[in-house]
Structures are given as C-alpha cells and as structure tokens.
Amino acid sequence: MPRPLVDVDASAASSFCLADEMPPLATGWHAHRRHQLLYAAQGALHLEVDRAQWLLPPQRAAWLRGGTPHRVRSNHPVRLCTVYLEPSLVPMPPQEECCVFLLPPLAREMLVYSARWGPERAPDDAVAESFFQTLAHLLAEWSSQGQRWRLPRARTPELEKAMAYTLAHLEGPLSFEGAARAAGLSGRTLARRFDAEAQTTWRRFLHDARMLRAMELLAQNGARVTQTAHDVGFESLAAFTHAFHAFSGERPRDFRQRVAHGTALPAPPLRPTRPKRAD
Known part of the structure; x- marks a missing residue:
C-alpha cells in the first residue's frame, strides 16, 4: 500500500530516501528545499520543469536542483526511489535546474539500498550521514554525463494541447493538421506558437518525441527493434535505424544492449543551435 503523503521539507534528517509503490500519478507544480534525485526503479516517469520535459525509464534519473519547480x-504504476540531499552535503550541485543522466549499475544499487533510511530516520545516524555524503560526491561524476535528450515545454494551453495530442499518437499516422485541430488553432498559428514558445x-x-519514446521502449526487458520501430510510427526498419543513430549516436540494437548492461552512453551528436532573436 502507498504510504500517506509526506512533507519531505519537514524532515529533521539532512538527507534521506522516499521509496514507495505508486498508482498512476500526476503531481501539481511543486518544489523542494533539498536537492532531489528522482528515480523510478520500475515504470516510467514524465518529468517537466519550466522550459523542458523528459521521459524517465528505469535506466535514467533526474538530478533536480533545490528550489526547482x-x-x-x-x-x-511506478516504484519510486527518490533521494533528498541537504544542499550543504553536495559539493557540486547541478549547474542547470535539472540534469537527466543514465544510471551506472553502482548508482542503481546505492539508490535501492538508500531506501532503508526514510524521512523519519534519526538525524544523528552516523552511517546514514556517511552514506548520503558519499552519494552526493558520486552524483557530480554521474551527472557530468547528462543527456541532452529533452523536449521543450508548452507555455500556453493551446500549445500544450497540441503537444499532448502529438505525444499520445506517436505510434500511428499523425498530421500537423490533426495537432492544430486538437489545439483549436489554425495551422499557421500553431506553427508560430511552436516557433515562439518552443523554439522548434x-x-x-x-521526431524527437518518437526517438525518446523509442529509447523508453528499447529499455524494457525483451524489447525488439523492429517492433519498437513500428510502435513509434516507422514503417521501415532502415529508416528508423538511420533516424535513431542520427539522434543518439548509436544504432537501436547497440543502445538496447548497452542500457541492459547499465553502461554509459556516448554523448548525442550536437545539432546547430538557432540564433536568438532580438526582442
């Protein structure tokens, strides 16, 4: 059974883990005083911050800077294993408000082990303090390989509807006109909204949403590359392989094998950045 809601900012312990099995969930906007390491040991999470959003299958974790909405x-359903760290324990906090990275095997084991110390733990537990200090130091190394795979976030209800419609129909035929109708906008207006709000x-x-969804599917046990290609809207396996390699720097088969072993991924290829427009 899920535990009652806990006010994590009220805990007397400097750092702790909150582990729980949760039904399908949708939180409101919120922030925590402590730095947060968000991880789902089972299931996949959709995380949003002010200007970006991510999919977090069990092989990825999010490192949220304290105070980040x-x-x-x-x-x-998901099995959460979320660690909260006192800022004074973290020698190198995230430079950005959120960093998403692939968890090495040691990190996964430490996160699961940290569940023995919940928010009600004794503040003077020397073993717990030493454990979380070590975890905080290792986080600087793990998060240095943060992934740039993210999606922009909508800033108006209309664009949010268009994005939600797109994300809900990645597996089948999908048209720009259908997304515009879902948003209640003309095609021309929706194009302007994407450009102005999302810079894309x-x-x-x-395309990026399909690639991220493919990564999520390939991370599951027993995943098949051909089925994954079809599940994200590709009729041709060759076209999917080419698109996935261009996006991630790896072929889908290699990605699947690497994630299964929990090893680090190569940095995705850089894309040309769009120049900022003058206000």
Whole structure:
C-alpha cells in the first residue's frame, strides 16, 4: 500500500530516501528545499520543469536542483526511489535546474539500498550521514554525463494541447493538421506558437518525441527493434535505424544492449543551435 503523503521539507534528517509503490500519478507544480534525485526503479516517469520535459525509464534519473519547480506524471504504476540531499552535503550541485543522466549499475544499487533510511530516520545516524555524503560526491561524476535528450515545454494551453495530442499518437499516422485541430488553432498559428514558445517546429518535436519514446521502449526487458520501430510510427526498419543513430549516436540494437548492461552512453551528436532573436 502507498504510504500517506509526506512533507519531505519537514524532515529533521539532512538527507534521506522516499521509496514507495505508486498508482498512476500526476503531481501539481511543486518544489523542494533539498536537492532531489528522482528515480523510478520500475515504470516510467514524465518529468517537466519550466522550459523542458523528459521521459524517465528505469535506466535514467533526474538530478533536480533545490528550489526547482517541477511536476511529474505516470500513466502506469511506478516504484519510486527518490533521494533528498541537504544542499550543504553536495559539493557540486547541478549547474542547470535539472540534469537527466543514465544510471551506472553502482548508482542503481546505492539508490535501492538508500531506501532503508526514510524521512523519519534519526538525524544523528552516523552511517546514514556517511552514506548520503558519499552519494552526493558520486552524483557530480554521474551527472557530468547528462543527456541532452529533452523536449521543450508548452507555455500556453493551446500549445500544450497540441503537444499532448502529438505525444499520445506517436505510434500511428499523425498530421500537423490533426495537432492544430486538437489545439483549436489554425495551422499557421500553431506553427508560430511552436516557433515562439518552443523554439522548434512541430515536425522536429514529433521526431524527437518518437526517438525518446523509442529509447523508453528499447529499455524494457525483451524489447525488439523492429517492433519498437513500428510502435513509434516507422514503417521501415532502415529508416528508423538511420533516424535513431542520427539522434543518439548509436544504432537501436547497440543502445538496447548497452542500457541492459547499465553502461554509459556516448554523448548525442550536437545539432546547430538557432540564433536568438532580438526582442
């Protein structure tokens, strides 16, 4: 059974883990005083901060800087293992408000082990203090390989509807006109919204969303590359392999094998950045 809601900022312990099995969830916008390491040992999370959003399958974790507003949702049950760290324990806090990275095997084991110390633990537990200090130091190394795979976040309800419609239909035929109708906008207006709010196009958003969804599917036990290609809207396996390699720097088969062993991924290829427009 899920435990009652806990006010994590009220805990007397400097650092601790909050582990729980949760039904499908959708939190409101909130922030924590402590730095937060968000991890789902089972299931996948959808994480949003002010200007970006991520999919977090069990092989990835999010390192949220203390005070960062965020919200989380999951369409399926999840097993959470979230660590909260006193800022004074962290020698190198995240430079950005959120950093998402692939968990090495040691990190996964430490996160699962940390569940023995919940928010009600004794503040003077020397073993717990030493453990979380070690974890805080290792986080600087692990998060240095943060992934740039993210999606922009909508800033108006209309664009949010268009993005939600797109994310809900990645597996089948999908048109820009359908996304515009879902948002209640003309195609021209929706194109302007993507450009102004997300600094991208709908087609690029769709492509990146399909690649991130493919990563999530390939991370599951028994995943098949051909089925994954079909599940994210590709009729041709060759086209999917080419697109996935261009996006991630690896072929889908290699990615699947690497994630299964929990090893680090190569940095994705850099894309040309768009120049900022003058106000």
